[in-house]
Amino acid sequence: MNPASVSLPRVATPSAAPATWLGRASLAVAIAVLLWMVFGLFAAGQPLVAVGVAAFGGAAVAIYGTARSLAWRYLFPGVAGMLLFVAFPLVYTVQIGFTNYSSANLLEYERARAYLLSQTSVDEAHAFDSTAHRASDGSYRLSLISRETGARFVTGPIGAAPGPLVLQPAESEPGAALSLREVIALRERLMPLKVQSPDGRVLSYAGLREFAPLEPLWTVNADTSLTQTATGAIYRPNRKTGYFETDAGERVSPGFKVSIGFANYSRMLLDADFRGPFVSIFIWTVVFAALTVVFAGALGMTLAVLLNWEALSRRTLYRTLLFLPYAVPGFISILVFKGLFNQNFGEINAILHALFGVKPNWFADPLLAKIMLLIVNTWLGFPYFMILCAGLIKSIPSDLYEASAIAGAKPLDNFFRITAPLILKPLTPLLISAFAFNFNNFVLIALLTEGRPDFLNTKLPAGTTDILVSYTYRIAFTDAGQNFGLAAAISTIIFVLVALMALLQLKATQRAEARS
Amino acid sequence: MALVTGRSQRWRIWAAHAFLWLLIAITLFPLLAIVSISLRPGNFATGSLIPSEISLEHWKLALGIAVTNADGSVTPPPFPVLLWLWNSIKIAAISAFLIVTISTTAAYAFARLKFGHKHSILNMMLVLQVFPVAVALVAIYAIFDGIGNHLPWLGVETHAGLIVAYLGGVATHIWTIKGYFDTIPAEIEENAKVDGATHWQAFRLVLLPMAVPILVVVFVLAFIGVIIEYPVASVLLREEPNLTLAVGSKFFLYDQRYLWGDFAAAAVLSGLPITLVFLLAQRWIVSGLTSGGVKG
Secondary structure, three states, X not given: OOHXXXXXXXXXXXXXXXXXXXXXXXXXXXXXXXHHHHHHHHHOOOHHHHHHHHHHHHHHHHHHHOOOOXXXXXXXXXXXXXXXXXXXXHHHHHHHOOEOOOOOOOEOHHHHHHHHHHOEEEOHHHOEEEEEEEOOOOOEEEEEEEOOOOOEEEEOOOOOOOOOEEEEEOOOOOOOEOOHHHHHHOHHHXXXXXXXXXXXXXXXXXXXXXXXXXEEOEEEOOXXXXXXXXXXXXXXXXXXXXXXXOOOOOEEOOOEOOEOOOHHHHHHHHOHHHHHHHHHHHHHHHHHHHHHHHHHHHHHHHHHHHHOOOOOOOHHHHHHHHHHHHHOOHHHHHHHHHHHOOOOOOHHHHHHHHHHOOOOOOOOOHHHHHHHHHHHHHHHHXXXXXXXXXXXXXXXXXXXXXXXHHOOOOHHHHHHHHHHHXXXXXXXXXXXXXXXXXXXXXXXXXXXXXXXXXXXXOOOOOEOOOOHHHHHHHHHHOOOOOOHHHHHHHHHHHHHHHHHHHXXXXXXXXXHHHHO | OOOOOOOHHHHHHHHHHHHHHHHHHHHHHHHHHHHHHHHOOOOOOOOOOOOOOOOOHHHHHXXXXXXXXXXXXXXXXXXXXXXXXXXXXXHHHHHHHHHHHHHHHHHHHHHHXXXXXXXXXXXXXXHHHHOOHHHHHHXXXXXXXXXXXXXXXXXXXXXXXXXXXXXXXXXXXXXXXXXXXXXXXXXXXXXXXXXXXXXXXXXXXXXXXXXXXXXXXXXXXXXXXXXXXXXXXXXXXXXXXXXXXXXXXXXXXEOOXXXXXXXXXXXXHHHHHHHHXXXXXXXXXXXXXXXXXXXX
16 A cells, blocks of 8 residues: 555645644734844844845745745745855955954944943042941832032932932931942842932942942034043044044044945055065965875875775775775864874874984974975875775776786876876866865864964064965954954955856866866 | 786785885874873873873863872863763754755755746855855854844854854755755656645655655764864854864863873764764765665
8 A cells, every 4th residue: 555645635634724824823923023123123223134134034924925936935944044144144254345344443333432422430529428228128228428518318218219219318327237248239229220419410320339420421512523521522433444533633442333445455465564474375375275285186096096906905994994084073183183293292203203303393383384284184185085086097997908908008107198197187176176175274274273383573463374264264353453354355355266266167177078 | 907917016016005004004193193192191191102001081081070180189171071072962963953954945946846046046056155164254253243232042152153154054965965856756746746745745745755865864964064163163152161072172282281181082082973973974875875765
């Protein structure tokens, strides 16, 4: 009996009825949640995000709420994921590359302005010493003594009525004051309190035993400028530099995010301090990727040819053992090498010391560090090429080798006249993609050397073993002042290079397929 | 094949064996050394590959058990390795499950349904695959920082955020599953539809049970991919209790606090299962892709 023909109608009939009202209800809920989110984002001053959420949410509602597109019901989650977390970051990176987004210019203009306006200082001249007291009914009240006049006041019970607490003149404390420990326990309730002082000032929590008027550090002027209360200086927002500035050019932190055009790019080309290490890093990136492919590719191809040799026994064992570096997780094997190459405790230097009496410092010398990276990356990469080449060699017709054996050819002739020319064509696109992968081999650099040793005399820290990706990571996330804008600009250049490599790979693939 | 074997053949075979064994020795040296180091006492010990004295202190620390030294002092575990391992497994399992779910449905649409722009979407997937995620880290950080301002449970420093970030990487998996669906004759589902099944039922009750092998393979591949992922996790997770193994492991080898032996034990403990799963998955990929969906 065919199980499908029995079970299907049974599932089909009951599910049809509730689908109508349940579906409509959940559709209504989904629309309501979506609208709530979009309006919330608009209210929070994020119009672009709100539009994005509305677009994606609207698409989801349209696809799942109406019966119009069946295919898109299946497609939507995957395509939305790729657009949101692969395509959008690329576009967003390019956009960030044209801004001054950094730890100093982190906030949008409105939020930077709001932050400045929320800054206050305690007006010590009109401060009150405060003590807290517990009444017999369990409520708390404050007793304040003016530092200016020495007059004593008490408040009503905390939290009894909304609005600021009103002060009443008092002769003595309302019972024993709470200890400091008890006041600390009460702090969460004291901090939001506002107290109306007799002369009309509003007092705020200024310390465990102090209430005082808070003076704003900045006041708003009729135009967009802000006045610094203490000095009277006027700061105007400068949309080009992303700071509030005086006419003399004095800045106040935090700055805000603005578009600065091609400034990040011109810095790469024109700032000599930056260009020097940048060009060196670029050259090393290309050399590193190329040499990795050459070494790992040559070793992998040699092994594939050897392991294809039928006269050789135990080939399966060899292949399994040689495949192991590819199966061990990269983050573990790279860190293992980091330990093995350690100057004093590493096993590699122990062996070198026993054999040759040397203990090279692999992590401090730029050339040695680069050699170490290439050794480790060859170790990591050759099994991949071995597997690839083995597959390609299998597809070479064996009568070619039989003919060459009859002609009396040597093994090397076989390799250079038959094997290499035949597998090079289909191998080329794979070599290009391996080059592109190593061009952006962030994990190796980040875990083994972190780009060190660094160049001396550079304003932004830059490493002699840094490749472009690890350099952008460094600029964005570590010591260099978190300059996201500059990092994104370099990333944009990497995108262009990656796209070029992909194009090259496509051409090579087409050529390989055309010939075969 | 080789009909004529010369006298040089014999020594060439010997040379090949010698070369291969030398290379295997170099290949296996780091892996054997790390096992040996994890069993040596102390964090700075050097010695032969077979340790003369076996000590389990590093293994205890890796498993979260404090070690009492000979002088009576107690060494607490330096890092919560098991917690990191659990974080890694949790994130990888949830991500892999979601990745398989959304890749399978998308692959079904590509393999079976007709809709506009099918080819441009497939091409878009190929193009996007080219750009490594490590290059867009700034944007990814900024996006999740922005999300976190509105939805704190999905922002930076949350596992939910990291899982969502991984959901973009479905293109290869969609291709793999689509390739498998293409090998299953569409007539089987057509028959089910003739019997009165809806699209969803034909997909869920007919096609999916036949595709279980490939779904397992994709799950394992996605699982391993997430376990070993470093760039995105290192940007989104910074607090020690939140880290995954891939991000946390490097803290063992800081110059100021160099815990070589403790690292070795943690590396073997976490690396061995992943390596075994990977080797197993290799076999599944071959068997999963060669044994088609129609049998008998």
